[in-house]
Amino acid sequence: MSELDADLRTDANWGTPASYIPELARVDPAQFAITVVTADGKIHSAGDSDTRFSVQSVTKVFTLAIALGRSGDQLWQRVSREPSGLAFNSIVQLEHEGGRPRNPFINAGAIVTTDEILSGRAPRDALAEIVQFIRTAAGSDDIHINEAVAASETAHGHRNFALAHFLASFDNLKNAPEMTLGTYFHHCALEMTTTQLAMAGRFLMDAATGPRLLSTARVRRLNALMLTCGHYDGSGDFAYRVGIPGKSGVGGGILAIVPGTAAIAVWSPGLNRYGNSLKGTEALATLARKMNWSIF
Ligand SMILES: NC(=O)CC[C@H](N)C(=O)O
Numbered sequence: 001m002s003e004l005d006a007d008l009r010t011d012a013n014w015g016t017p018a019s020y021i022p023e024l025a026r027v028d029p030a031q032f033a034i035t036v037v038t039a040d041g042k043i044h045s046a047g048d049s050d051t052r053f054s055v056q057s058v059t060k061v062f063t064l065a066i067a068l069g070r071s072g073d074q075l076w077q078r079v080s081r082e083p084s085g086l087a088f089n090s091i092v093q094l095e096h097e098g099g100r101p102r103n104p105f106i107n108a109g110a111i112v113t114t115d116e117i118l119s120g121r122a123p124r125d126a127l128a129e130i131v132q133f134i135r136t137a138a139g140s141d142d143i144h145i146n147e148a149v150a151a152s153e154t155a156h157g158h159r160n161f162a163l164a165h166f167l168a169s170f171d172n173l174k175n176a177p178e179m180t181l182g183t184y185f186h187h188c189a190l191e192m193t194t195t196q197l198a199m200a201g202r203f204l205m206d207a208a209t210g211p212r213l214l215s216t217a218r219v220r221r222l223n224a225l226m227l228t229c230g231h232y233d234g235s236g237d238f239a240y241r242v243g244i245p246g247k248s249g250v251g252g253g254i255l256a257i258v259p260g261t262a263a264i265a266v267w268s269p270g271l272n273r274y275g276n277s278l279k280g281t282e283a284l285a286t287l288a289r290k291m292n293w294s295i296f
Pocket residue numbers: 055056057058088089107153160185188248249250251275
């Protein structure tokens with residue numbers, strides 16, 4: 001792992017941090033961290049694994065788990081399970097397909113899962129459940145929301161507002177767009193280290209490691225969605241190069257799962273053209289190849 005870390009740092013092409021959220025644009029791209037938690041509970045880390053980063057869309061895995069737990073398969077009436085082949089914040093498909101987002105990992109789909117979690121209660125209570133779920137998964141209470149990042153995204157979130165209003169116009173939003181988006185922006189603004197994120201991913205390995213938060217059947221389905229949709233229009237390329245389920249975020253984090261074997265978190269804030277971590281993807285490709293971890 002330290003060899004992997006050192007190798008990655010020799011190449012100066014770090015990619016570009018997300019620019020549409022000003023708070024994220026300020027982050028130094030020349031950072032990298034990786035943590036692997038194996039089925040026997042051992043933790044291996046290298047790089048800046050104690051640095052907190054903005055988890056962003058990686059939280060969509062946890063919100064999907066919670067929404068499925070609350071609403072069961074009814075959720076699939078509001079959102080489908082197909083790769084989108086378009087950018088994570090694209091609007092065109094949503095109009096074309098009558099307001100039913102392609103999957104729960106693009107923004108429109110995650111706004112729907114957040115809306116499902118919010119239904120029947122105040123944003124503060126929905127957020128408390130999301131944060132508690134992630135803390136329980138990680139086995140750490142030291143996980144918090146960065147209010148400056150949430151505010152920065154709210155101030156510049158015109159596309160997400162457009163998506164939420166589109167959903168509402170198709171009767172696919174139960175709460176006021178501002179309420180649902182407020183909850184959504186705040187859970188995206190959670191900060192974690194790679195150690196915390198890899199620990200939080202243990203339940204997706206479906207090994208006897210960490211808390212059991214979902215049934216085996218649901219864990220398999222979450223992994224299937226991570227593989228097919230977890231990297232947006234870069235999902236095919238990620239499956240080709242890395243060969244394991246993964247979920248990325250524009251903060252530069254990726255949570256990847258080797259079923260039954262390991263939960264891996266990588267972080268490097270510079271992104272590739274799909275909005276996924278450039279060095280994070282490279283690191284996972286190298287690790288999966290060396291460890292023979294591709295599921296294929
Ligand atoms: N890909 C991402 O991480 C996107 C999350 C971000 N909060 C947004 O809604 O645009």
